[in-house]
Amino acid sequence: MSDTPLPSTPLAALHASHSGCWLRDHVGTRPVGKGEAIMAAADTPLLMLNAPLVASRLGYPDLSGLDLLELYAFIHPARFMVPTPKGLAQALGLAEPASDDGVPALLQAAAAALLAMCENPAWPEREGAWSALQSLVRMRWPWAGLLSPRIAQPQRAERWLFARLPEWEEAPEPPQPAQIVLEDEAITARLAQLTGADAESRPAQQAYARAAGAMFGPRGQQRQPHMVLAQAGTGTGKTFGYLAPASLWAERSGGTVWVSTYTKALQRQLRRESRAAFPPERSGRPGPPVVVRKGRENYLCLLNLEDALQGGFTGRPAIMAQLVARWAAYSQDGDMIGGDLPGWLGTLFRKRGITALTDQRGECVYAGCPHFRKCFIERAARASAGAELVIANHALVMINAARAREPAQRPTRIVFDEGHHVFDAADSTFAAALTGAETVELRRWVIGPEGTSRGRRRGLAARLADVSSYDDEGARAIADAREAASTLPGDGWLARIVDGAPFGPIEDLLAETRALVFARDESGGQEAGYGLETEAAQLGGAFIEVAGRAQEALEGLRQPLMRLALRLEALIEDGPDWLDGPARARIEGARGAIGWRTDLLAGWISLLARLGGPSDPEFVDWLALERSEGREWDIGLHRRYLDPMKPFAETVLAGAHGVMLTSATLSDGAETQSGDWSGAVERSGAPQLGVRPHVFAAPSPFDYARNAEVLIVTDVPRGDIPALANAYGRLIEASGGGALGLFTAIRRLRAVYGRIADRLARGGLPLFAQHVDPIDTGTLVDIFRDDPRASLLGTDALRDGVDVPGHSLRLVVMEQVPWPKPSILHRARRLAHAEKFGGGGQAHDDRIIRARLAQAFGRLIRTGTDKGHFVVLSSAFPSRLLSAFPAGTPVRRVTLDAALQSVAGSVSEGVNTPLPLSKIDENRA
Numbered sequence: 001m002s003d004t005p006l007p008s009t010p011l012a013a014l015h016a017s018h019s020g021c022w023l024r025d026h027v028g029t030r031p032v033g034k035g036e037a038i039m040a041a042a043d044t045p046l047l048m049l050n051a052p053l054v055a056s057r058l059g060y061p062d063l064s065g066l067d068l069l070e071l072y073a074f075i076h077p078a079r080f081m082v083p084t085p086k087g088l089a090q091a092l093g094l095a096e097p098a099s100d101d102g103v104p105a106l107l108q109a110a111a112a113a114l115l116a117m118c119e120n121p122a123w124p125e126r127e128g129a130w131s132a133l134q135s136l137v138r139m140r141w142p143w144a145g146l147l148s149p150r151i152a153q154p155q156r157a158e159r160w161l162f163a164r165l166p167e168w169e170e171a172p173e174p175p176q177p178a179q180i181v182l183e184d185e186a187i188t189a190r191l192a193q194l195t196g197a198d199a200e201s202r203p204a205q206q207a208y209a210r211a212a213g214a215m216f217g218p219r220g221q222q223r224q225p226h227m228v229l230a231q232a233g234t235g236t237g238k239t240f241g242y243l244a245p246a247s248l249w250a251e252r253s254g255g256t257v258w259v260s261t262y263t264k265a266l267q268r269q270l271r272r273e274s275r276a277a278f279p280p281e282r283s284g285r286p287g288p289p290v291v292v293r294k295g296r297e298n299y300l301c302l303l304n305l306e307d308a309l310q311g312g313f314t315g316r317p318a319i320m321a322q323l324v325a326r327w328a329a330y331s332q333d334g335d336m337i338g339g340d341l342p343g344w345l346g347t348l349f350r351k352r353g354i355t356a357l358t359d360q361r362g363e364c365v366y367a368g369c370p371h372f373r374k375c376f377i378e379r380a381a382r383a384s385a386g387a388e389l390v391i392a393n394h395a396l397v398m399i400n401a402a403r404a405r406e407p408a409q410r411p412t413r414i415v416f417d418e419g420h421h422v423f424d425a426a427d428s429t430f431a432a433a434l435t436g437a438e439t440v441e442l443r444r445w446v447i448g449p450e451g452t453s454r455g456r457r458r459g460l461a462a463r464l465a466d467v468s469s470y471d472d473e474g475a476r477a478i479a480d481a482r483e484a485a486s487t488l489p490g491d492g493w494l495a496r497i498v499d500g501a502p503f504g505p506i507e508d509l510l511a512e513t514r515a516l517v518f519a520r521d522e523s524g525g526q527e528a529g530y531g532l533e534t535e536a537a538q539l540g541g542a543f544i545e546v547a548g549r550a551q552e553a554l555e556g557l558r559q560p561l562m563r564l565a566l567r568l569e570a571l572i573e574d575g576p577d578w579l580d581g582p583a584r585a586r587i588e589g590a591r592g593a594i595g596w597r598t599d600l601l602a603g604w605i606s607l608l609a610r611l612g613g614p615s616d617p618e619f620v621d622w623l624a625l626e627r628s629e630g631r632e633w634d635i636g637l638h639r640r641y642l643d644p645m646k647p648f649a650e651t652v653l654a655g656a657h658g659v660m661l662t663s664a665t666l667s668d669g670a671e672t673q674s675g676d677w678s679g680a681v682e683r684s685g686a687p688q689l690g691v692r693p694h695v696f697a698a699p700s701p702f703d704y705a706r707n708a709e710v711l712i713v714t715d716v717p718r719g720d721i722p723a724l725a726n727a728y729g730r731l732i733e734a735s736g737g738g739a740l741g742l743f744t745a746i747r748r749l750r751a752v753y754g755r756i757a758d759r760l761a762r763g764g765l766p767l768f769a770q771h772v773d774p775i776d777t778g779t780l781v782d783i784f785r786d787d788p789r790a791s792l793l794g795t796d797a798l799r800d801g802v803d804v805p806g807h808s809l810r811l812v813v814m815e816q817v818p819w820p821k822p823s824i825l826h827r828a829r830r831l832a833h834a835e836k837f838g839g840g841g842q843a844h845d846d847r848i849i850r851a852r853l854a855q856a857f858g859r860l861i862r863t864g865t866d867k868g869h870f871v872v873l874s875s876a877f878p879s880r881l882l883s884a885f886p887a888g889t890p891v892r893r894v895t896l897d898a899a900l901q902s903v904a905g906s907v908s909e910g911v912n913t914p915l916p917l918s919k920i921d922e923n924r925a
């Protein structure tokens, strides 16, 4: 029992972890059972940290209370905090609790500190708080009563959020970049300036920077960009390596370089590191030299927020909207997903609440929006046209190359970092999916809200009301499009299909698709509750007939949309009196949005048109039913390019002047060892344009032989969940936490977590898991990074997205060899590979597996001083896959006991604080 003195606040506090519950009230702190904790929370609002997490620990989803995270989001909007007791203590400068029983006292002290801040004249985020609080009082926010007496009404009325946000400035179109050549000496000198290192110190990094410089030369022929494929092991210093020539080129030519990443972790790192390479004082351009760009769906849409604040949201989501409005006033760039909005805020309420505030469906009304001049999305888009460096992601670069509104928004010099993911990103970007969810979105975009839907979202007719009243033909096209869209699936489509009562030609098609997928299910019930798919081949006459009617319906929508697009173009050309600057921008925006919807429809129509006929060798088509945990959520037809680098080359490479793909694992381990670049070149898209890329390779400078060890554990039988859980539990105990556990199936992850979380927590080793804890992935990684005794279990997203240098990550455990999922798409690509290169397709699979292993291994050693073990629980790990690991890394095939000895042995060398081996043995299952 803790005897920390109670702070002045009389509120009781509750903390629940896997190892127990503690309640602190006027008597002091005491451990309580789950039932007592739930009763206490029902009696009176208790202080707690992350109420949904406490609720999940107590197994009582309806729990509510005074959540410190909500209070923190109100008092300090847009400030980072790891949502754990330790993170809260650090954020507020309080002493960290030594153990779980000290947490309730910390919660009381934190509440007192946060409430006291409201009375502090130096509170930096005071502006707007009083006004927001008045709304929160009306909504009966639990904290409102405690805040009201502490936040004084300001002398002068506070400006409403939408009045306070700054307006972006219209900037002239930037001139073409100058044609220049970068000399090697200049690149080396710029690199030295950035790293502060002398010329001799990092020869590999210098060679890499010079190789990167080759992408910036003047282009000699159309559709022939300079291409560089640069593979550099972890620790080479890639980021400064390419930022050195990029900053030099941007400075001298006046152009813009795009750096594209796959993960948010790298995007954050680039944002930090680019400051030195692109100082604002040197830029001489009107806007900021570095701009981060993401897809529209990442940013707050102010119109949606206004709608939510004015009654569009009710209940808990309305409280969230107020907290988001507090954040918006202090946010750097309005980025809600991975920006400065705490990732945990959405999960305190519900995820959909956050997404409903972004521009998910492309319903933006551009200059017709009252907030257009303050819009975060428009600000980022405009700033990027004049920036020296744009940091973006692979999908956005591909989309911008395909359909940017203005030429200045099209990337022409692009560095694809994490270049090994370009293939996957192109695969999803150039995919077509004619599904229920997609068609509902299209219907909403055309028709707008129907039935009882609330909100200010508008259909096409309302967005283009002025066009309708001015132009009869345009008005007819809008009316025809509206009528055609009314045959698309609408709300309740899935229930109608499941009940055998589909409505309209597309729902008929989806119903046939569902029936066929079930009919052809070969899993014998094995896949019960998970997705099912079947080839779009050998379809019967009835199916083809239904598909034909669906095709006609889609054509019936595409035609009027195309007519409307032509009318809008004519209107822009004619320039009637009423078409002032803002109206023109809005109509150009609508023209662009219609353009990509007609492209989408054309893709669906061509997919349907091929059904029943000979298959197109360029594409892989299939039918699928999406389910998770037994719940169906989408049905549809899918199409992928057999080689997505084909459209990538046409869309991105052909228009570019210089492109670099770089990564630690650009080529396969087997290829690297033999110096064979053919696979990497093939996967870059370069051969599609007849381009011969420059290639460069530098091994990692890290001493893997000393600092890492791969252990292949041979005595955990595949499919034996208790044995798997036992292995995970004991390995985590042996390393004293700091473990990242990677799974290829969510069900196994959950099963293992359920068996070991409580036991580990009792030993002081907290365990967190994706798909289990009600916390977003970014925050889970923050928690893991922050606590060296914590461990984290997850699936694919963690294999790449975790950048945790140092002691917090010292053990990676993979549950098995990461075999590719035997999907229809995988089978088609495997077959194509076998036809081209022979070998029955195994080489194709091996390359995928080696890439996954290399990515997972790459999480372990992030700096020259990191040490750790990489464990694969696989009784049959083929030797041919070992080239996935960096040269020199020791690999041993061992029993679990020997692996535990090894992991615990390095712990006892002082790397971390171990559990004694006797204790590990005690914990044998």
Ligand code: SF4
Residues within 6 Å of the ligand: 300, 301, 302, 303, 304, 359, 363, 364, 365, 366, 367, 369, 370, 371, 372, 375, 376, 377, 378
């Ligand atoms: S301009 Fe578009 S995205 Fe921006 S706030 Fe308005 S409607 Fe939303």
